[in-house]
Amino acid sequence: MPTNDILRERVAQRLYKELETLAEYAANQQPIASRANADEPADSTQPSDNEVYRQYILALANAVLMASPALFDAHALQVSQQQGRQATIEQIAAVRKAVLLRLSVGEYVVVASTLSAATIALTAAAEPEPVSSEHDEPSAGVGRFDGITKKYLSLLLASNRVGAQRLVLEEAESGTDVRDLYLHVLQPAQREVGNLWHSSTITVAQEHYCTAATASLMAQLQPYFQRTPRNGHRLLAACVAGDLHTLGLQMVADFLEYEGWEVCYLGASTPLDSIRRMAAEQGVDLLLTAASMPHHVPLLSELVAALRRDAITRHVKVLVGGRPFxxxxxxxxxxxxxxxxxxxxxxxxxxxxxxxxxxxxxxASSAITA
Known part of the structure; x- marks a missing residue:
């Protein structure tokens, strides 16, 4: 392993190990709660100062380990949507003080560039542009489903799961390709649910409700997929331990099953060794896996390395997806x-x-049947 990689791994492991201590020190340097109006009651739904800084340190460790400053940039930009840009810059400064205190000079140099890059990104970030306007030319497919997507999301946010599901099922019953419903209704709706949660517009409970309703709807849509001759290939789909976000993975597995693949779907939070053993036992040609959060990415690396070490699974192709990528x-x-x-x-x-x-x-040919 090259010297730089060894140093990065050592620094990342130290950040993981001292997560709580670093978070507490950063919180003492720059308390977040102090910005709240003292006359207003405390909001018990908001994370504590220590938890906010714990997430900063975790994101920093992940970025260092994966040599990906963009992962920390993304975390900082996400926080800025809730805390404000200037507050986030000040919080990163507090993180800088914490790591400067605990790390050696050589170790600090490894993380300093990542912290500086995030500050620069926040300083340079422009206000988000509107998604569309009345003058925008809708892209292919989007205009056709835009109204359905908005109504589906509105019904979900109103806790009307039955109405939301019926809306989409009626489209499938009328002959609309289920793949189009996945791509142009369910996917953009779930992406917006995630954005609303990240910006604290909706609660965790609301996000879970919407996600569970969409997962249930996908199961109900299965009979509307056309039957396709098998192509002789088999895939395994699984999320690594700790990752509970499976909708994107399920969509990919469903699309490939439509294309003729035999699918072995394990779903959420599967231990690494269980995935490797199942890949060997099932004789799969392809592994689908995903990372919904940056701290899942190192686990994906471990999983791929484990597959490559085993002569039985060395040939397995690996396709990854998820927000960090x-x-x-x-x-x-x-x-x-x-x-x-x-x-x-x-x-x-x-x-x-x-x-x-x-x-x-x-x-059998993989051509779609009439």
Whole structure:
């Protein structure tokens, strides 16, 4: 392992180990609660100062370990949506003081550039542009489903799960391709739910309600997928331990099943060794996995390394996805994966490319049936 990689790993492990101490010191340097109006009652739903700084240190450790300053940038920008840009810059300064106190000069140099990059990104960040306007030209597919998406999301936020699901099921019953409903209704709606949660517009309970309703709807949509001849390939889909966000993974698995793949779906929070053993036992050709948060990315790296060490699973292609990989376009390569995709439609194209030269003889054609 190169010297720089060894140093990065050592610094990251120290940040993980001293997480609580560093968070407490940073909180003492720059209390977050002190900005609140003293005449207003404390909001018990807001995280404590220590927890806010704990998330900063965790994001910093992940960014250092993966050599990806963009991961910390993304965390800081997310916090700034709730705390404000200037407050976030001050909080990063408090983190800087904490690590400067605890780390050696050489170790501090490793993290300083990441902290500085985040501060620069926050300083330079422009106000978010509106998603669309009356003069915008809708992209293909979006205009057709825009009204359905808005109504679906509105019904979910009003806790009307039955109405929201019925809206989409009626589209499927009328002959609308389920893949279009996934891509242009469910996916953008869930993305907006995530944005609303990140900005504290909705609660964790509301986010869970919307996500559970969408997961239930996806199960109800299964009968509307067209049957497709099998292509002779098998895939395993699983999230690593601690990752409970499976909707994106399920969408990709469903799209590939439509394309003729045999799917073994394990779902959320699966131990690394269980994934590796199942891949070997099932004789899979492809592993689908994802990271919903930056701290899941190192686990993906461990998973890929474990597959590569085992002669039985060494051949397995690995496709990754998730928000951290969208935040850093080069991050997927550092995990050792074979490719990444940002959505289910893109994943199908990427997988077709990965297996273009590996068509198995004596298998049914993968062409879509009429």
């Amino acid at each position: 969208a935040q850093d376009a080069a991050l997927w390569e550092s995990t050792g994966a074979d490719a990444w995709a940002s959505n289910a439609e893109e994943a199908v194209a990427v997988v077709q490319g990965l297996f273009a030269q590996e068509k198995k003889p004596a298998q």
